Amino acid sequence: MNRYRCVSIYILVFAMLTGLAASEVVNENPSPVGMPDQLLPPDQLLPPDFTKLEISPQYGNFIVQPGNSKEMTVTIKNKENKTVSVKPNTVMMSYGQINVDPAWISVKPGSAKIPAGGNQKFTVNVSVPSDATSGNSGAQIAFTNETYPMPYPMPVPSYVHVFQLSLDVWTPPKIQIAPQYIYDSLQAGKEYDYEIKLKNIGNESINIDPKLSNDNPYNPYGQMPTAFTDDAITLSAPSKVPAGATEVVKVHVNVPKDSKGYYNGVINLNIDDPSIREQEGNVQLSFNVWRQPTEAFVKIFSMEKTAPLTIEVSSGYSNPYPYGMRANNKMPSFETKLVGPNGNASLKVTKTVIKGGVSMGSEMPPWELDSKGIYQESSVQLIETYKTKGSKGEWKLEVLPNNTERFDYSITIGK
Amino acid sequence: MKPGTIITIILLIFGLGIGLALDPEKSNTRPEWVHNLQWSDEQPDNAAKIEELLFLEIVPYKTEYEMVNITSKGDVKEMYISVIATTLESDNPDIYDFVYENNELLLTGYLLEAVPLKYKNEAITIALTDRDVATSVRNSGSPSVKRILSGTSQKFYGPKTLLSVTWKGISALIDPDERKVIQVWKESGTVN
Numbered sequence: 001m002n003r004y005r006c007v008s009i010y011i012l013v014f015a016m017l018t019g020l021a022a023s024e025v026v027n028e029n030p031s032p033v034g035m036p037d038q039l040l041p042p043d044q045l046l047p048p049d050f051t052k053l054e055i056s057p058q059y060g061n062f063i064v065q066p067g068n069s070k071e072m073t074v075t076i077k078n079k080e081n082k083t084v085s086v087k088p089n090t091v092m093m094s095y096g097q098i099n100v101d102p103a104w105i106s107v108k109p110g111s112a113k114i115p116a117g118g119n120q121k122f123t124v125n126v127s128v129p130s131d132a133t134s135g136n137s138g139a140q141i142a143f144t145n146e147t148y149p150m151p152y153p154m155p156v157p158s159y160v161h162v163f164q165l166s167l168d169v170w171t172p173p174k175i176q177i178a179p180q181y182i183y184d185s186l187q188a189g190k191e192y193d194y195e196i197k198l199k200n201i202g203n204e205s206i207n208i209d210p211k212l213s214n215d216n217p218y219n220p221y222g223q224m225p226t227a228f229t230d231d232a233i234t235l236s237a238p239s240k241v242p243a244g245a246t247e248v249v250k251v252h253v254n255v256p257k258d259s260k261g262y263y264n265g266v267i268n269l270n271i272d273d274p275s276i277r278e279q280e281g282n283v284q285l286s287f288n289v290w291r292q293p294t295e296a297f298v299k300i301f302s303m304e305k306t307a308p309l310t311i312e313v314s315s316g317y318s319n320p321y322p323y324g325m326r327a328n329n330k331m332p333s334f335e336t337k338l339v340g341p342n343g344n345a346s347l348k349v350t351k352t353v354i355k356g357g358v359s360m361g362s363e364m365p366p367w368e369l370d371s372k373g374i375y376q377e378s379s380v381q382l383i384e385t386y387k388t389k390g391s392k393g394e395w396k397l398e399v400l401p402n403n404t405e406r407f408d409y410s411i412t413i414g415k
Numbered sequence: 416m417k418p419g420t421i422i423t424i425i426l427l428i429f430g431l432g433i434g435l436a437l438d439p440e441k442s443n444t445r446p447e448w449v450h451n452l453q454w455s456d457e458q459p460d461n462a463a464k465i466e467e468l469l470f471l472e473i474v475p476y477k478t479e480y481e482m483v484n485i486t487s488k489g490d491v492k493e494m495y496i497s498v499i500a501t502t503l504e505s506d507n508p509d510i511y512d513f514v515y516e517n518n519e520l521l522l523t524g525y526l527l528e529a530v531p532l533k534y535k536n537e538a539i540t541i542a543l544t545d546r547d548v549a550t551s552v553r554n555s556g557s558p559s560v561k562r563i564l565s566g567t568s569q570k571f572y573g574p575k576t577l578l579s580v581t582w583k584g585i586s587a588l589i590d591p592d593e594r595k596v597i598q599v600w601k602e603s604g605t606v607n
Contacts, residue, residue: 370525
């Protein structure tokens with residue numbers, strides 16, 4: 001091996017060892033930027049040169065009406081072995097629908113010295129002036145001026161010790177809408193009418209202009225074709241709701257005879273009230289269109305010999321208690337016919353089962369616990385059993401279901 | 416006034432009181448808001464007394480009861496009373512469970528859904544003014560609306576009738592008079 005070759009090998013080995021060592025250093029000292037900080041405790045998250053402070057909670061949502069205020073307490077725990085000085089500083093975020101004056105946000109005390117292992121509570125107060133406009137915005141309360149190093153310029157420094165604050169300024173609407181949803185099970189070829197009541201609780205007349213909205217956020221079926229188009233729905237309404245009055249928006253649905261499936265839509269009431277936010281002035285429509293069959297379902301089967309014949313027909317589950325605007329709710333029923341080799345068979349109902357699903361209260365809100373143990377029926381099913389004497393030959397079972405969107409059947413030959 | 420006159424007046428008042436207390440018609444008076452009443456199975460001997468106490472405990476919400484059906488189980492010492500009251504304005508009944516013991520009626524449970532559609536829709540509208548509720552219940556269908564009696568309400572707000580508007584997994588307790596949401600519950604157990 002010549003001298004140059006030997007030197008080259010030494011350089012190569014040295015370079016490889018250096019690379020390995022460097023990669024281990026990187027793994028031992030991860031950058032805090034972009035780390036899943038909710039998975040790691042603060043003392044493991046931060047590099048040793050950042051002050052170890054634990055802030056709880058780290059986020060706060062302030063929903064405040066103009067002219068009102070809201071407070072929240074934030075606790076800072078000093079995880080260092082020495083006293084740490086903190087001074088809250090309100091930093092406005094660059095996003096937001098509204099301009100928030102930093103003066104709306106105050107933090108007390110204005111500064112503190114937290115002894116090693118000690119806690120300090122801060123009260124964050126958000127006071128919204130009465131002339132503020134509705135909307136969202138955000139701010140940070142930075143308790144120290146320590147920032148994460150960023151590889152590129154940021155509009156707001158990325159502070160290490162922060163309490164994130166989101167502010168939602170809202171105004172109570174001057175108009176009440178009832179109902180804000182209409183859902184029903186509709187039959188193709190029939191017509192339905194619904195009413196939406198608008199009550200003006202303000203002191204001035206409010207203009208309205210209800211329209212079916214093309215921008216429908218509620219369609220869970222994406223681009224699937226709907227049961228019918230918007231022109232099947234007619235809206236009629238006055239142009240305004242006088243102060244203190246209640247007006248009615250009439251919704252007429254003329255379900256096309258050939259429609260089936262689902263229709264999900266939105267009526268945008270176009271209420272001229274700035275306190276009504278996007279979607280708050282909407283009424284959701286959700287219709288399930290089905291066609292009541294006029295022809296019976298037919299099942300042909302054969303029998304090899306004379307034997308007792310048992311037919312069982314069961315409906316799908318239905319909700320026994322219609323809520324809201326659901327009006328088309330009736331118990332299911334069947335028109336059943338059996339034709340044998342010798343003509344119509346005598347088919348009588350020998351057993352009727354009404355089967356239900358009943359809850360006695362599992363997960364329920366604490367204010368409904370007094371109803372625990374009381375039966376609440378959530379679904380009903382009808383099962384009918386027919387018996388006749390069967391004989392050799394071809395048989396035809398006909399079932400015409402009413403008020404159910406599905407049914408099951410069973411044919412039992414023999415005992 | 417002579418002592419004899421005073422004694423006579425006291426005796427008269429005492430006698431009138433006994434007379435009223437023993438008047439069977441008076442003790443069996445049904446409130447105007449109960450149109451029909453029936454006992455399932457056999458009436459207990461003290462049915463009149465139970466009815467009298469019942470009508471102090473049950474009351475419809477902004478409507479009248481078309482039918483009040485009473486079922487009793489147990490003996491005179493401890494009787495379980497179940498009341499199902501229906502109205503013309505709601506598909507759902509009001510259900511009350513009581514225990515009758517020592518001539519006293521104790522409400523042990525209730526499920527009051529006989530809320531007229533108008534007030535039910537108002538309650539849902541109020542619940543939807545809470546933005547958390549409004550965003551959580553999109554496409555969740557219709558909620559149940561249940562009346563919460565003052566005994567329960569005082570644990571959460573104050574001793575007054577409230578309404579609970581509940582979708583699957585989320586519920587809003589509302590004050591229909593003040594038209595405001597008092598508390599919101601989610602199935603995860605959080606109450607805001």
